[in-house]
Amino acid sequence: MPSFKGQYEHSVDSKGRVSFPAKLRKSLNPEAQERFTILRGLEPCLYLYPEDEWQKVEDQLSQINSFTKEGRTVKRNFLRFAEDVSLDNQNRIPLPTQLADWAGIDGKAIFIGSGERIEVWSPEKLNAIDSGLSFESYQELFERVMGDHDTNDET
Amino acid sequence: MPSFKGQYEHSVDSKGRVSFPAKLRKSLNPEAQERFTILRGLEPCLYLYPEDEWQKVEDQLSQINSFTKEGRTVKRNFLRFAEDVSLDNQNRIPLPTQLADWAGIDGKAIFIGSGERIEVWSPEKLNAIDSGLSFESYQELFERVMGDHDTNDET
DNA sequence: GTACATTGTGGGTAGAAGTGGGGGAATGTG
DNA sequence: CACATTCCCCCACTTCTACCCACAATGTAC
Numbered sequence: 001m002p003s004f005k006g007q008y009e010h011s012v013d014s015k016g017r018v019s020f021p022a023k024l025r026k027s028l029n030p031e032a033q034e035r036f037t038i039l040r041g042l043e044p045c046l047y048l049y050p051e052d053e054w055q056k057v058e059d060q061l062s063q064i065n066s067f068t069k070e071g072r073t074v075k076r077n078f079l080r081f082a083e084d085v086s087l088d089n090q091n092r093i094p095l096p097t098q099l100a101d102w103a104g105i106d107g108k109a110i111f112i113g114s115g116e117r118i119e120v121w122s123p124e125k126l127n128a129i130d131s132g133l134s135f136e137s138y139q140e141l142f143e144r145v146m147g148d149h150d151t152n153d154e155t
Numbered sequence: 156m157p158s159f160k161g162q163y164e165h166s167v168d169s170k171g172r173v174s175f176p177a178k179l180r181k182s183l184n185p186e187a188q189e190r191f192t193i194l195r196g197l198e199p200c201l202y203l204y205p206e207d208e209w210q211k212v213e214d215q216l217s218q219i220n221s222f223t224k225e226g227r228t229v230k231r232n233f234l235r236f237a238e239d240v241s242l243d244n245q246n247r248i249p250l251p252t253q254l255a256d257w258a259g260i261d262g263k264a265i266f267i268g269s270g271e272r273i274e275v276w277s278p279e280k281l282n283a284i285d286s287g288l289s290f291e292s293y294q295e296l297f298e299r300v301m302g303d304h305d306t307n308d309e310t
Numbered sequence: 311g312t313a314c315a316t317t318g319t320g321g322g323t324a325g326a327a328g329t330g331g332g333g334g335a336a337t338g339t340g
Numbered sequence: 341c342a343c344a345t346t347c348c349c350c351c352a353c354t355t356c357t358a359c360c361c362a363c364a365a366t367g368t369a370c
Contacts, residue, residue: 011319015357019318037160042294058158060301061270072197074300076269077293079160083178089359091317098162166329170347174328177357244349246327 003027004113009123011108016100017092018109024118025091038099039082044125046103048093048111048118095120158182159268164278166263171255172247173264179273180246193254194237199280201258203248203266203273211271250275 008021032051041047049057061078064071083096095105104122112119133141163176187206196202204212216233220226238251250260259277267274267281 013320015321017319022317062158064300066270066272067197069197070296070300072269073288073293074297076267076274077288078297079158079269080162080267082160084160084181090319092319094357168330170331172329177327243347245329247329249347 003115004118005115006113008111009108010111012095012100012105016095016097017088018095018120020087020091020093021111022091024111024113027113034087036085036087036093037082038085038093038096038120039078040099040102041119043119043129044103045122046095046099046105046120048120049116053116158270159273160270161268163266164263165266167250167255167260171250171252172243173250173275175242175246175248176266177246179266179268182268189242191240191242191248192237193240193248193251193275194233195254195257196274198274198284199258200277201250201254201260201275203275204271208271 004024004027006021006023008023010019010021012018028050029052032053035051037049037051037054039047039049061075064075066072066075081099081102083099085094085096087093095109100106103120104125105120106122108123110121110123110126112121159179159182161176161178163178165174165176167173183205184207187208190206192204192206192209192212194202194204216230219230221230236254236257238254240249240251242248250264255261258275259280260275261277263278265276265278265281267276
């Protein structure tokens, strides 16, 4: 299981391509070395899954019953804004136009390694979300979320 | 198992033909490379099944008991509005007039990859259904449906 | 520091993809 | 049988994409 970490800013060229950060590339599972699925994230950023990790998401999706309305809605809206992309010979990722527009990515893109996936942000959107969270409230949030997973039982 | 994803808008020409999106074509099972079944969807859109996936639908249909009224009604109305179509040499799909009319498709068509099938929407109908689902209720729905299948991690 | 490899960036170009239309074969109708 | 209609093949054109080469900046080895 790859574990992506770190933050890297790169230029998006006029053709919508971005260099894939070398350090993240070193964390890739060799079997999926060049294939990704990119899609809208739950925040205003894009998620980038290497193929092996994406497969796990698809396995879950494939169990949804398409003959129920709810199943169809979920499947449609999840897959709708997803595309497969590959690195080119210079290790660049093409950002699909629609997705880049939606995420406000233009000129610069920031890659954030986030465990099994990578997030891609526009600098502006990232700033906005950063400044919406003070360090103090982040500390509080961190303690609460991480606290859930140890034996601490204070509520 | 193909897995269609992504959303692509194309023009419908005066003869009722639409280019089949190249990225979806790459997800086709080669053995069914050019044959599809197209039919009325359960939402106001058309469903497009490559031949191999359609076979699975037929298998399900064949298990319906024709000696019940409900069974007959389902079968009749499901197959009634289904047609076989193939890509032409320029990778275009002919949209049968009656089906296109029913789905309100005219001028522009939006393809949405949705796992084992492809949905074809008119831009207007798609907008309408989009605005009927808030992001919050979608998140709730998503968590509920995806959560149902979360228990089986062992293989 | 110098030599060399890797990484990040930009751009040219051939081929693919998307779009539109002409014309002949097949089909249907009076 | 004449005629209209539809379907499918071919051709033409524009736009986009993938692949190629180039080069500057950075990092690494010695």
